[in-house]
Amino acid sequence: MTRLTAWFSEGRSTGKHTLPFVVILLSVTILASAANLFLPADSIFYVSTYTITLLGKYLCYAMLALAVDIIWGYCGILSLGHGAFFALGGYAMGMYLMRQIGDRGVYGNPLLPDFMVFLDWKELPWFWLGMDQFWFAMLMAVLVPGLLAFVFGWLAFRSRVTGVYLSIMTQALTYALLLAFFRNEMGFGGNNGLTDFKEILGFNLQADSTRVALFLITAILLAVIFVISQKILSSRLGKVVLAIRDSESRSRFIGYRTDRYKVWLFVYSAVIAGIAGALYVPQVGIINPGEFSPINSIEMVIWVAVGGRGTLIGAVIGALLVNYAKTRFTAIMPDAWLFALGAMFVLVTLYLPKGLMGLYGQLKAKRNAVMNKESQA
Amino acid sequence: MSTLDSTRELFRRDQVWPFLAPAQAEVNVGNQMILYVEDLNLSFDGFKALNNLNLYINDGELRCLIGANGAGKTTLMDVITGKTQCDSGTVFFGQNHNLLNKDEAEIAQLGIGRKFQKPTVFEEQTVFDNLELSLKTDKRVLPTLFSRLTPTQIDRIDDVLKTIGLAKHRFMLAGALSHGQKQWLEIGMLLVAEPRLLLIDEPVAGMTAQETERTAELLTSLAGERTVIVVEHDMEFVRSIARTVTVLHQGSVLAEGTMDQIQSNKDVIEVYLGEEAAAGEQA
Numbered sequence: 197m198t199r200l201t202a203w204f205s206e207g208r209s210t211g212k213h214t215l216p217f218v219v220i221l222l223s224v225t226i227l228a229s230a231a232n233l234f235l236p237a238d239s240i241f242y243v244s245t246y247t248i249t250l251l252g253k254y255l256c257y258a259m260l261a262l263a264v265d266i267i268w269g270y271c272g273i274l275s276l277g278h279g280a281f282f283a284l285g286g287y288a289m290g291m292y293l294m295r296q297i298g299d300r301g302v303y304g305n306p307l308l309p310d311f312m313v314f315l316d317w318k319e320l321p322w323f324w325l326g327m328d329q330f331w332f333a334m335l336m337a338v339l340v341p342g343l344l345a346f347v348f349g350w351l352a353f354r355s356r357v358t359g360v361y362l363s364i365m366t367q368a369l370t371y372a373l374l375l376a377f378f379r380n381e382m383g384f385g386g387n388n389g390l391t392d393f394k395e396i397l398g399f400n401l402q403a404d405s406t407r408v409a410l411f412l413i414t415a416i417l418l419a420v421i422f423v424i425s426q427k428i429l430s431s432r433l434g435k436v437v438l439a440i441r442d443s444e445s446r447s448r449f450i451g452y453r454t455d456r457y458k459v460w461l462f463v464y465s466a467v468i469a470g471i472a473g474a475l476y477v478p479q480v481g482i483i484n485p486g487e488f489s490p491i492n493s494i495e496m497v498i499w500v501a502v503g504g505r506g507t508l509i510g511a512v513i514g515a516l517l518v519n520y521a522k523t524r525f526t527a528i529m530p531d532a533w534l535f536a537l538g539a540m541f542v543l544v545t546l547y548l549p550k551g552l553m554g555l556y557g558q559l560k561a562k563r564n565a566v567m568n569k570e571s572q573a
Numbered sequence: 574m575s576t577l578d579s580t581r582e583l584f585r586r587d588q589v590w591p592f593l594a595p596a597q598a599e600v601n602v603g604n605q606m607i608l609y610v611e612d613l614n615l616s617f618d619g620f621k622a623l624n625n626l627n628l629y630i631n632d633g634e635l636r637c638l639i640g641a642n643g644a645g646k647t648t649l650m651d652v653i654t655g656k657t658q659c660d661s662g663t664v665f666f667g668q669n670h671n672l673l674n675k676d677e678a679e680i681a682q683l684g685i686g687r688k689f690q691k692p693t694v695f696e697e698q699t700v701f702d703n704l705e706l707s708l709k710t711d712k713r714v715l716p717t718l719f720s721r722l723t724p725t726q727i728d729r730i731d732d733v734l735k736t737i738g739l740a741k742h743r744f745m746l747a748g749a750l751s752h753g754q755k756q757w758l759e760i761g762m763l764l765v766a767e768p769r770l771l772l773i774d775e776p777v778a779g780m781t782a783q784e785t786e787r788t789a790e791l792l793t794s795l796a797g798e799r800t801v802i803v804v805e806h807d808m809e810f811v812r813s814i815a816r817t818v819t820v821l822h823q824g825s826v827l828a829e830g831t832m833d834q835i836q837s838n839k840d841v842i843e844v845y846l847g848e849e850a851a852a853g854e855q856a
Contacts, residue, residue: 433718435702439695446693449654450766451681451712460714 213509214426218419225251225415229408245404252411252479254519259418259472261499261515262425262508263465268497269505270429271461272441273358276493277366280373281341281466283487285473287377288340290390290483291324292333293401297394310392311385321383330397337474338467345466349459356455358444367490374488389484396478407479414475418512421468425508428464437461498541504551513552600667600684600769607632607770607800608653613662615648615824622648623659624824630770635796637811638804640821641844646804647690649821650772654687655680666770682712686768690775692755696748700739700758703747704730707762730765736791737761753784760791770800777810789813 228251231243260282267273299306303313307320326332348369352362380386399406428434439447440454447454477483486492495518503514518540525533548555600607608630615623623645630636638646651657653664655677664672672680681687695703708726711717722730734740737757742750747758756776763771776792777785785807793814795801805811811818811832818835820827828838835841 428718431718432705432720433714435698435706436717438698439706442695442697443693445656445677446689446695447706448677449656449681449687450707450762451678452717453676453678453712453714456714 214423217422217509217512221415221419225412229412232404232408245407248404248407248411249479250523252407252414253476254516255411255414255418256472256476256479257496257499257519258512258515259414259421259475260469260496261503261511262418262421263468263472264496265500265503265505265508265511266425266429266468267461267465268500269507269511270434270441271437271458273458273462274363274497275366275462275465276363276490276497277368277370278465278469278496279490279493280366280370280488281345281469282473282476282492283370283373283377283483283485284341284344285337285470286477286483286487287384287390287473288327288333288337288470289474289477290393291327291336291384292330293393293396293478294390295324295328296396297392300394301392309385309390311380311388312383315380324383334474337470341466341470341473342463345463346459349462353455353458353462367493370488370493371490374485374490377485377488385484387485389482389486390477391482391484393478393481401478401481410475410479414479417471417475421471422508422512425468429508433457495537498537498544500551502540502544502548502551504548504553504556506550507553510551510553517552601669602632602667604668605632606630607634607667608802609663609665609668610649610653611663613649613652613659613664615652615657615659621824623652623662626662626821626825628819628826630800630802633797633800635792635801635814635816636803637815637818638802638821639806639808639811639818640827643823644821645824646821647774648824650687650774650802650804653680653772654685678712681766684767684769685772686763686766686770687772688759688763688774688776690778692752692759694747694750694755694758694762696746698747699744700734700747700750701730701743703758703762704733704765707766709765709767733761733765736764738787753780756780756788757784760788764795768799771795771802773801773803775805776803777805777807785810 228243228248231239231241232245232248235242237244260278263281264275264278267275294309297309301310301313303310305313308317312320327336348366352365357365376382377384377389378387384390393401395401396406396410399409401407429437436447436452436457439452440457444454473483473487496515499515499518500511501514502518503512504510518537521536521540522533525536544551550557606629608628610626610628613623613626614621622643626645626649628649638649640646648657652659653672655672655675659673662673666672666680666683666685670683672683672685675683695706698706705722705726708729710720710726731740734743737760739750739754739758739761742754747755750758756779760773760776763773773792777788780788789810792801792803796816803811803814815832817829818832819829820835820838820841822840822844827844828835828841830838
């Protein structure tokens, strides 16, 4: 019991927003889900299934922003290739969903997905084996991004590649994967990617209840990952990570193998991105090589910059706000969105180097100062 | 070499295979020596930064290194702490640790602490956190994730905070400290790690006279228990703390002895103390 209360009070301690965040996130999620399932469609409080799916998508982006923030905001590694880990997680889920279609595809082949029949392939490539098992596909959604991040990080951080060079390498990584996944011979559906999914674990993907369930699961996982990340970053390991960001050589001279810390943090971040990708695909119903495109990865960095890097809550808020703006903007003026995004990035970099959370902190400090003055007077 | 010989070599009974030897073996200071630097050579694009440098440091000694700019003082420290690779030579810590095949982190874990010329502390973290990070603990990733401060460690940090005079500032961000305080914090970060050997580069640069005095006291009190090597330009300061002084010139040792011996040494007067010493004699 005391441990429980201690845990809750830690969530409320100053500078951390864990408990309020989790409470707000889960209550909004539950209310929206209930409003969708139990209210009649003509009620003013009814939340359409379209909105539920949209919210679920935003939460996946928030999780992805969290992943970017953990390594950029806390460890100073600017990855411009996190879309790659997101897309790999997405492809693992997509492969599972493809195998679930079974003989309901256009060609009615019980084993092969439609695009393979179209390419006149006779049997499943080896890497599609086992993907009909949900647990195996989910394992891959975590393992593949994690392994790629491990190999990449091990090579890059051991040879002490940092700064812009590392960013360019991550960008090249995602671009290389983009080109590779575009090829039909790769066996991932080429340009069209994987789509036309029918069901997940036997539940119809088009059904309202499945959509709501996916939305709820996304929210719960986001909360869990948020809490775990907060825990990790406030441990001594978190302090070491900040130390590496601020002065890597000093951290080495007091005895920390900084490359190992960076590799494991990078892997952790990639795994989160992979989970986000796996949750994203069943909700939007498609995964194609476009997810690997460098622009996507840059957009993620902008979400974090807008929200405020170095605070987990900032990453989440940034992702939600920018994506909401994107949805509105692309509906009103589709052509102007990229300009708006660019302008936003420039403005944030110039005037809000710590993002919206930094602004919030400044306003709070100002209010406290005013209140102190008043109480003294 | 025949197969038999190579097998014998492989199974020599007087040594342990490197991968079986404990990584953190105690430093062997059997000959009262803690640091052996022999025939060290290092050149940058033809410029000989270190030139057949030989240096032996006794266990528990306080040694001052002096020398003009470019004499190789900082380069020597870089080689000892693993920051720079040397071209040839050997550096042993005790009799059993070859420092040249270790990286910075391993060398630090062996108990060699270093303070830089420019104070480098973790500015975004509190004074207390800075010291916590420097504690002598298991510094691998997983143990660090699950580590908790023990009461002994907290006491240790408190002690050091008192020693360096920052007890009141423990929850202040290190970036908000004054220059002198940062220097002290950095020294504190070395102390809390309980090193065997401290390499201190210009500890009193930018300090007030009072702070300098306290630094001198602190460094003198450390000697005996720990070995301290100080690089310093401030001759007054060197005189106040030094028992043995080593003069470096163009990457090798020019002279070694007490401050008085050094100041009366002809070579030293010629290359380094020249004007100052000459002026001193006239006065």
